[in-house]
Amino acid sequence: MSHVTTHVLDTAQGRPAVGVTVVLEHDLADPPAVATGQTDGDGRVVDLGPDRLEPGTYRLRFNTGAYFAEIGVPTFFPEVSITFTVTGSEHYHVPVLLSPYSFSTYRGS
Numbered sequence: 001m002s003h004v005t006t007h008v009l010d011t012a013q014g015r016p017a018v019g020v021t022v023v024l025e026h027d028l029a030d031p032p033a034v035a036t037g038q039t040d041g042d043g044r045v046v047d048l049g050p051d052r053l054e055p056g057t058y059r060l061r062f063n064t065g066a067y068f069a070e071i072g073v074p075t076f077f078p079e080v081s082i083t084f085t086v087t088g089s090e091h092y093h094v095p096v097l098l099s100p101y102s103f104s105t106y107r108g109s
Helices: 064-070
Strands: 004-010 021-026 033-038 044-048 056-062 080-086 092-099 102-105
Touching: 004 021, 004 056, 021 044, 033 044, 056 092, 080 092
Parallel strands: 004 092
Antiparallel strands: 004 044, 021 033, 021 056, 056 080, 092 102
16 A cells, blocks of 8 residues: 555545645655556545655645536635655655645545
């Protein structure tokens, strides 16, 4: 399993957000992209990047504009970007609760 996973739920539609492109980036890397994935039928990306990341600052970028365009819904956020710190070898799960005009996140398990 990847060191970092994510899950996107479309709270306005009341279902998983399927087909959202997600990019994992390392702040100090050149180029910054570590991995790219797309949410599955359950809104999850479980194979995003390597099994182990070096400690540091990382970012998940979610292409929410393309997702909302695909389902025909206007949105205020064409992209959601979440920056977080990896400090150890434990698993990092970063869920996103999404609607056209808001989003929230938390450190999952």
